[in-house]
Amino acid sequence: MKTTIVWFKTDLRVHDNVVLNAAIDNGDLVVPVYCIDDAHFGNTEYGFKKTGAFRAKFLLESLQDLDAQLRALGSGLIVVRGKPSTEVVKVARAYGAANVFTSDEIAPEELATIHAVREKLAEHHCTLTVFGNSSLYEVTDLPFAVQTVPDMFTAYRKKTEAYSSVRPFVPTPESIPSPSISDLQIPSLQSLGLEDHEQDERAAIQFRGGETAALARVRHYLWESKCVLTYKETRNGLVGADYSTKFSAWLSMGCLSARYVYSELKIFEQEHGANDSTYWVVFELMWRDYFRLMMMKYGSRFFLKRGISGKNPTGVRFDAKLLQRWIDGQTGEEFVDANMRELKATGFMSNRGRQNVASYLCNDLKLDWRYGAAYFEQQLTDYDACSNWCNWAYVAGVGNDPRPNRYFNIQKQSEQYDGDRRFRKLWSTVTDARLILPISLGFVRHNGILFARSGARAAYRRK
Ligand SMILES: Cc1cc2nc3c(=O)[nH]c(=O)nc-3n(C[C@H](O)[C@H](O)[C@H](O)COP(=O)(O)OP(=O)(O)OC[C@H]3O[C@@H](n4cnc5c(N)ncnc54)[C@H](O)[C@@H]3O)c2cc1C
Structure with a gap:
């Protein structure tokens, strides 16, 4: 049997996962892989860490949850660490895979990573196929080409709402044909150069990474509390968990699909009625799509x-x-x-x-x-x-x-x-303890003037 590698990145879920479903539909054995990219744990040219402790912890929790979801379907997650163009290729070779399937990326660094992986795979006669897997509206369904997307949000939104529609989400697979995958091994926060932090009880919400927590949050915000019915009035709030959806972290890591949220909203509207608030969540998800499109259009100029x-x-x-x-x-x-x-x-x-x-x-x-x-x-x-x-x-x-x-x-x-x-x-x-976070401003002094250390990232972002 042929083998397809599913290279997970910011799509850490089994629900509405176009990439996972495509690999299963291919009729191949599926090997799910995530690469902890060392480049994500270095410093940026501005002197800050690229990934701080909060997001890193959320990522590790998300990987654990993804592994559990995959195991329940007969598979599991292989986590490797290093450069994707080395590590993902190693896994593909170890399994004799002819294909690697992955989600699309938009920002310049992420695109460069995809490009590097594709080139290395080609050396081993393996292809990389990329699928749209993160937006509400699929780019190819929009009434304009990326280069002609209006630079004003309202113009973009009105035309998109009039001439396009959100695709139905793809069902969660019933099972995944996989070779036996050994138990999950993930690094500790410390080995990523980060320190764990105490939860601050004043936090608006205690985020927990993973699709399980993401779906529970959707359930809470829509079905249990019905807070979504007043979202438009409360969304500018500042204190507490429910003034806004708090879907963002799960959406960013792909533990939650925007299309799934949309579909739940539509079902909710049928049962409880649509109002300005239920629409406004979609409106905000369109802002998310819009900035993705703007990044596609203008790329590194945004930096x-x-x-x-x-x-x-x-x-x-x-x-x-x-x-x-x-x-x-x-x-x-x-x-x-x-x-x-x-x-x-x-x-x-x-x-x-x-x-x-x-x-x-x-x-x-x-x-x-x-x-x-x-x-x-x-x-x-x-x-x-x-x-x-x-x-x-x-x-x-x-x-x-x-x-x-x-x-x-x-x-x-x-x-x-x-x-x-x-x-x-x-x-x-x-409290002092809360202030000790891994913020290291990497400045260098030159002729008495402070400059941030420059890095490779600056170089190609500016290309
Ligand atoms: C300077 C600045 C930086 C930001 N950085 C990020 C970021 O790194 N990641 C991020 O997800 N959001 C970012 N936002 C957008 C927005 O502030 C957050 O998405 C929102 O506060 C998250 O809380 P929520 O999920 O409860 O949002 P809600 O109000 O419930 O909105 C629902 C969803 O819509 C999307 N959304 C809402 N507002 C925006 C917006 N202005 N732009 C894009 N998407 C939006 C998010 O996915 C959000 O989860 C930024 C906004 C500003 C002004």
């Missing part, structure tokens, strides 16, 4: 100081002290500080918070926005290259925002969204 606009942002400077105060929640601007402390202690921040702290870094501190984006990249459990860098570029005024000089008046925002000061009170204290 440049001038972004896709080519205009100079308001802030261009680098000031290590100011940046550190922003990170530590010690700017003196209470609302910004509360949000930054939450991010540091929990790996999460609300959308309202993200917009405010990003605007503050760009427009008030006048710092180079990319340091903020890179800190988020390290710190967020739900980090997603497209959502993060495109949102940051948007707030910095160098992305897709059609309004020039969007500025968040922090005082006004805190009065509007935290009028009773509940959120600011919650995060008014910081």
Whole structure:
């Protein structure tokens, strides 16, 4: 029998997994593999870790859960560590596989990884096939080619809603034909150069990685609590688990499929009625798709100081002290500080918070926005290259925002969204233990000026 390797990346689930289903449909033996890419655990050129402890822990939990799901279907997960172009190819060779199937990627680094794996596999007469597996709307179903997707969200959304539809999700396989796969072996957080952290009881939600927790969260938000019925009114909240869906981390790691969420919403609407709130979750998932499309269209330009606009942002400077105060929640601007402390202690921040702290870094501190984006990249459990860098570029005024000089008046925002000061009170204290997180600002001094260490990533992102 032929063997197909399923190379999991940010699609850590068995529900609605186009790649897994395609491998099974191929009639081959299936070998599921995940490669812990060492490059994801180094430092970025901005001096931050590429993956901090919150997301790494979430990843390890997700791998454990995926292994359990796969075993229940007669398979299991092989976890390797190193460079995918070496390690995935080794597994393919060990099993004599003729094909490797995987999900598509969008951001430049991830695309480069896919390209490297494809080239190495070809040397061994093995092909790599890539499937769309992460968006709500499949790219090929859109009423425009990627290069002509409108640069304004509203134009994109209206045309997509009018002329396209969301595909039905693919069913979870009943079984997976696999050779015997030995017990799961995953590295510890420590061996990835990270330290475990205590859960902060003030966290909006205690995230747990994996599809099991993701599906339980969907069940809770839609069916049990029915919070989805008031999402549009509560989504700008700041305290607690249920003001917004909190699907983001599971969506980013692919433990949850956007199409599955859509399908559950449609069933929910049939039973309980559709309203602005049930629609608004889809609206936000369209923002997620939109930034993926923008990254496809503009690629590495999203990582440049001038972004896709080519205009100079308001802030261009680098000031290590100011940046550190922003990170530590010690700017003196209470609302910004509360949000930054939450991010540091929990790996999460609300959308309202993200917009405010990003605007503050760009427009008030006048710092180079990319340091903020890179800190988020390290710190967020739900980090997603497209959502993060495109949102940051948007707030910095160098992305897709059609309004020039969007500025968040922090005082006004805190009065509007935290009028009773509940959120600011919650995060008014910081314990030292919580502050010891793996943030290492890798700066080098040259002629008395501090520069962030540059890395290989900067080089090809700027290509
Ligand atoms: C500066 C900045 C950086 C951000 N970085 C990330 C990131 O790295 N990863 C990430 O998933 N989101 C990011 N966002 C978007 C948004 O803040 C989070 O998706 C949201 O706060 C997550 O909470 P939730 O799941 O409860 O969202 P909900 O309000 O419940 O929204 C439902 C889902 O829609 C999607 N979504 C909502 N808002 C956006 C948006 N503005 N852009 C893209 N998708 C959206 C998310 O997948 C989210 O889970 C960023 C926003 C800003 C302003």
